[in-house]
Amino acid sequence: MFEKKYADFWKEQVRGVSGQRLEMLQRDLTGTKKLLEGVLLPVFGSFEELSLEYELVSLSGTKIYGDVCHPQLRLVFEEDHYVTHAEKITRDRFSFERARARSVAVLGYTYFPYSRDELEKKPEFCQRNLYELIGRIGGVEKSGLYHLPVYERELMRFAILRNKPFQLPVACEWLQLKREACRKIIKNLELKDMLYPLGGGSVRCHEFMITEKGASLLYQRT
Template identity: 70%
Template sequence: MFEKEFESFLKEQIKGASGQRLEMLGRDLTGTKKLLEEVLIPVLGTFDGLMLEFELLSLSGTKIYADVCHPMLRTVFEEDSFVTHAERITRDRFSFERARARSVAILGYTYFPYSRDELEKKPIFCQRNLYELIGRVGHVEGAGLLQLPVYEREVLRCGILRNEPFQLADVSKWLQLRREACRRVVRNLKANSLIESIGGSDFRCHKFRITENGVKLLHRR
């Protein structure tokens, strides 16, 4: 099942790529595939929301590529082989990798690397690490979130982990509240530009999604 889903996912990624990213997607992705199979898909449950060879602009102005990125979670995942990233690395390459990690951090992404040995020998431990990371998304210690009522915080947290637009029925299930109460929560989030409507009309909205402001609020520390 994973093999077929991965092939379909890779084809979609290639279809939407161009330039150097397209070239990167044509290289050996054995390590990236291992990362997806052993950790990301078992934890996230879906390929939705993930991007392979995610392109970023480093602080020096050069393009850098992450093995896998979840833009909504603002997290970059990497599979690092000891041979290529440590044993045979040059001093210049070592410095480049450190600068690359700093660029990822300054651009507002969490850098979350795994070694090939960990993926092969300790997959459950690796999964547990990711569960812990996800659990900290939107943690109440984030200064911005403290300004929101608890129900609004929970809608943002559940919404960002869903990886796709959500409906009022979803909000009702998350909060265990009646639809009218959920409408008030959604209305407040929209008024603060933390979520936005998709489809429907000015009077009746069918679906909602987290805005860029909402994403930034969840990841503010």
């Protein structure tokens, strides 16, 4: 079952991709598969919000790649094999890896590496680590969301975790409010550049999507 899901996921990832990222996707991804099978799929339940060989631009201006990324949660996951990342690594490569990790942090992502040995011998422990991280990210007490009015905060939290467009009836379900009340909340968030409309005309739209500014509130600490 996993092999079929992974094959479909990989095909979707390479569709329309070219250049260096395509080369990265076509290399041996055995370690990445172990990461997906042992930790990420059990925790997230699907590959829907994950991206393989996620491309970022480092502080030096070069392209760097994360084994797997959850863009909306700003998490970069790595599988590190001891032989290739420690035992036989050169000094230059060691320095590059440290600079790469710093770039990921400056860009606002959490770098979350696992060793191959952990993935093979202690997958449940690895899963618990990720659950703990998600739990901390999901807390709003010290995040930028905390300063929003309560209904706006809750709508934004649902929208961040959903990571796809949503319609007004869905927002009503989330907040347990009537359509007109939800419409006003969404309008306020649009004015704050937290949501943007998709489809429809100048008066009504069909769906709403969270903006980059809105998503960043979950990771901003106050």
